[in-house]
Amino acid sequence: MTSASTARRPLRKAVLPVAGFGTRVLPATKAIPKELLPVFDKPAIQYVVDEALAAGIEHIIFVTGRGKGAIEDYFDRAYELEDSLKQKNKTSLLNELAAGLRPAGTMSFVRQQAALGLGHAVWCARDIIGDEPFAVMLPDMIMMAQPSCLAQMAAAYEQVGGNIIAVEPTDTPEQYGVIDPESRDGRLLKMKGMVEKPKREAAPSNLFISGRYILQPEIFGLLADQGPGAGNEIQLTDSMARLMKVQPFHALEYEGTTYDCGDKLGYLRAFAAHALAHGELGGKAADTLRATLEKK
Numbered sequence: 001m002t003s004a005s006t007a008r009r010p011l012r013k014a015v016l017p018v019a020g021f022g023t024r025v026l027p028a029t030k031a032i033p034k035e036l037l038p039v040f041d042k043p044a045i046q047y048v049v050d051e052a053l054a055a056g057i058e059h060i061i062f063v064t065g066r067g068k069g070a071i072e073d074y075f076d077r078a079y080e081l082e083d084s085l086k087q088k089n090k091t092s093l094l095n096e097l098a099a100g101l102r103p104a105g106t107m108s109f110v111r112q113q114a115a116l117g118l119g120h121a122v123w124c125a126r127d128i129i130g131d132e133p134f135a136v137m138l139p140d141m142i143m144m145a146q147p148s149c150l151a152q153m154a155a156a157y158e159q160v161g162g163n164i165i166a167v168e169p170t171d172t173p174e175q176y177g178v179i180d181p182e183s184r185d186g187r188l189l190k191m192k193g194m195v196e197k198p199k200r201e202a203a204p205s206n207l208f209i210s211g212r213y214i215l216q217p218e219i220f221g222l223l224a225d226q227g228p229g230a231g232n233e234i235q236l237t238d239s240m241a242r243l244m245k246v247q248p249f250h251a252l253e254y255e256g257t258t259y260d261c262g263d264k265l266g267y268l269r270a271f272a273a274h275a276l277a278h279g280e281l282g283g284k285a286a287d288t289l290r291a292t293l294e295k296k
């Protein structure tokens with residue numbers, strides 16, 4: 001295995017695993033992929049794709065599963081809809097749809113036949129990634145940041161290479177995976193380990209792993225023989241811990257806020273925050289929310 005710090009390969013591809021069942025937000029996700037639930041006026045996944053593109057990502061690989069076909073449709077052309085909008089002269093909506101389309105060949109969909117865990121989902125993208133570094137973006141985590149979270153990570157990657165994960169301070173480290181830092185240089189921390197859901201008093205830091213990773217392709221060799229870990233799932237963090245023994249890992253305390261749409265209250269928070277931040281409707285959204293709270 002070669003050291004990734006010596007040769008810095010460009011970051012062009014991102015993997016978005018979308019094959020999970022979203023059980024924490026059932027029944028909403030019984031027939032609709034969690035990733036398509038609207039966060040105010042856009043599906044959650046659109047925010048993550050926008051973040052990837054803002055970081056210069058050229059190719060997005062979705063790891064999908066049964067029941068997730070609507071995601072593929074969402075990123076495709078909708079001829080009947082376009083035709084109907086054309087006939088009704090709804091030009092701005094038509095333009096919006098056209099602007100959201102990616103050039104043909106810049107999105108791939110690969111199937112994870114059984115939801116065996118995040119590590120397994122990432123491994124399913126190995127042939128499309130090939131021998132280059134790549135980003136992993138968990139689409140139920142939406143980052144509000146300027147520049148985008150992945151763009152900040154890409155800049156850090158330019159600086160130090162290797163593997164980079166985004167982190168954010170939390171008051172409840174016991175609920176998350178947190179990093180064990182070795183040293184700190186501004187917002188960049190050299191890592192020596194990670195701990196999953198530590199006891200609060202034993203947590204090595206208050207920095208939780210927030211769902212964005214830049215990884216070297218050597219992770220695939222480790223994922224290939226990774227046995228099940230926590231929850232009997234093939235965990236990405238278990239292979240990352242093994243890779244950390246031979247390659248550098250940095251954590252970036254990115255500037256911005258993470259919204260976890262994976263559970264009901266997190267989703268509510270994400271929805272409200274994005275409504276309030278909306279350029280055109282933010283003010284009215286604030287009035288609506290205030291009035292709703294006052295009525296309670």
Ligand code: UTP
Binds near residue numbers: 117
């Ligand atoms: P989560 O554990 O947050 O998503 O995985 P989940 O499994 O859909 O949710 P719950 O726990 O049942 O409520 C993080 C991301 O990894 C994907 C999920 O789709 C989610 O976007 N994932 C997870 C896969 O693609 N495959 C898996 O086997 C597991």
